[in-house]
Amino acid sequence: MKLTTKMRYGTRALVDLALHQDQQPVPSGEIAERQQMPVKYLESILVLLRNAGFVRTTRGAMGGYSLAHDPADISLAELFDVLEGPDALVACTDGPDCDRYDGCVTREVWARMYAASREVLEETTLADLVSRAREKQHASGNMYHI
Amino acid sequence: MKLTTKMRYGTRALVDLALHQDQQPVPSGEIAERQQMPVKYLESILVLLRNAGFVRTTRGAMGGYSLAHDPADISLAELFDVLEGPDALVACTDGPDCDRYDGCVTREVWARMYAASREVLEETTLADLVSRAREKQHASGNMYHI
DNA sequence: ATAATCCCCACTATACACATAGGAATAGGA
DNA sequence: TCCTATTCCTATGTGTATAGTGGGGATTAT
Numbered sequence: 465m466k467l468t469t470k471m472r473y474g475t476r477a478l479v480d481l482a483l484h485q486d487q488q489p490v491p492s493g494e495i496a497e498r499q500q501m502p503v504k505y506l507e508s509i510l511v512l513l514r515n516a517g518f519v520r521t522t523r524g525a526m527g528g529y530s531l532a533h534d535p536a537d538i539s540l541a542e543l544f545d546v547l548e549g550p551d552a553l554v555a556c557t558d559g560p561d562c563d564r565y566d567g568c569v570t571r572e573v574w575a576r577m578y579a580a581s582r583e584v585l586e587e588t589t590l591a592d593l594v595s596r597a598r599e600k601q602h603a604s605g606n607m608y609h610i
Numbered sequence: 611m612k613l614t615t616k617m618r619y620g621t622r623a624l625v626d627l628a629l630h631q632d633q634q635p636v637p638s639g640e641i642a643e644r645q646q647m648p649v650k651y652l653e654s655i656l657v658l659l660r661n662a663g664f665v666r667t668t669r670g671a672m673g674g675y676s677l678a679h680d681p682a683d684i685s686l687a688e689l690f691d692v693l694e695g696p697d698a699l700v701a702c703t704d705g706p707d708c709d710r711y712d713g714c715v716t717r718e719v720w721a722r723m724y725a726a727s728r729e730v731l732e733e734t735t736l737a738d739l740v741s742r743a744r745e746k747q748h749a750s751g752n753m754y755h756i
Numbered sequence: 757a758t759a760a761t762c763c764c765c766a767c768t769a770t771a772c773a774c775a776t777a778g779g780a781a782t783a784g785g786a
Numbered sequence: 787t788c789c790t791a792t793t794c795c796t797a798t799g800t801g802t803a804t805a806g807t808g809g810g811g812a813t814t815a816t
Binding site: 757758759760761762763764765766767768769770771772773774775776777778779780781782783784785786 | 787788789790791792793794795796797798799800801802803804805806807808809810811812813814815816
C-alpha cells in the first residue's frame with residue numbers, strides 16, 4: 465500500500481516552490497537538487513501539476529516553475545486526487561466495478577480507511593507544510609532540506 | 611497508493627474461513643472458487659497467514675485450512691501488519707532511513723495518514739466482517755459472495 | 757547567436773500480481 | 787500393507803505498471 469513517488473515528490477516540489485515564491489520562476493534543476501530527486505522524473509510530475517493547474521511554467525532562459533495559487537488555498541487532498549487518482553487504495557470504492565460489489569463487506573472497510581486518510585489530507589494545506597518547514601529551518605539552520 | 615491484493619485477498623480468505631469454521635478444514639480450491647481469486651496466488655498468501663499464526667493447515671486428502679483463533683480476537687490491523695508490512699504507505703515513518711528525516715515535513719503528514727488508516731483497521735475485527743456478511747447473505751439469499 | 761530552460765518521446769529497471777510445474781504428505785480403500 | 791486421489795507446499799517463469807534514464811527539439815533572455 466505504498467504511497468506513489470508521484471505524490472511524495474509532487475508534494476515536496478510544491479513546498480519547495482512555495483518556499484521560493486518571491487524569486488524568479490524556479491527551474492526544475494534547482495528543485496531536483498534541493499529535494500534530491502531525479503530531474504527528468506520530477507519534470508514528468510511537473511507536467512501533471514501544470515495540467516492540473518497547480519503550477520505555472522515559463523519557458524526559455526530564466527524560465528521555470530511557479531505556484532499558480534496561494535499555498536493556503538491548496539489542500540493536499542486536491543493534490544492527492546491528481547497524483548494518486550480517483551481510485552486510490554482500491555478500485556471499487558466508488559462504483560460497482562466488480563461482481564461482488566453489493567455483497568462485499570471488505571469494501572466498506574477500505575472505504576472507511578480511504579475516508580480517514582483523505583480527511584487528514586483535507587485538513588492539511590500547502591501553507592501548513594511551508595510554515596512547518598520554516599520553523600524547522602530556523603531550528604536547524606538548514607536552508608534546503610524539507 | 612493501492613492496497614495490495616495480498617491484503618484484499620487475505621482478508622476475504624479469512625472471512626470465508628470464518629464462515630465455514632464448523633466444517634472440516636477448507637481446501638484452498640473452495641475458497642478460491644467462492645472468492646473468485648487465483649488458487650495458486652491464494653495459496654501463496656495462505657502460507658504467509660500460516661506463518662503469522664492466523665490459520666492452521668492440514669495436509670493430505672480431506673485437508674485444508676482453518677482459523678487458528680476466534681474471529682473476534684483478530685483485528686484487521688494485525689492482518690495489515692503481516693500482509694502490508696511495517697512500512698506500509700512510506701518506508702520512513704518509523705525510522706531515519708533517509709537523509710531528510712529530521713527536517714522532513716511531509717513525513718509527518720504521511721504518518722498521520724497512516725495512523726488514521728490503521729485506527730479504522732484496529733476498530734474492525736474479523737467477527738465484525740463475518741456478522742456483516744451473514745446479514746447480507748440473509749438479505750440477498752446469496753450464500754457465497756463476500 | 758548562445759545558453760538556459762521547458763517539453764516530448766522512447767527506452768530500461770524493478771516490483772507486484774499471477775501462472776505453471778512439480779514435489780511431499782496424508783486419508784481412505786483394495 | 788500398498789495404492790491412489792487429494793491436498794498443501796515450494797520454486798520458477800511471465801505480464802504489467804511504476805520508477806527512473808537519455809536524447810533531442812522548442813522557446814526565450816541576454
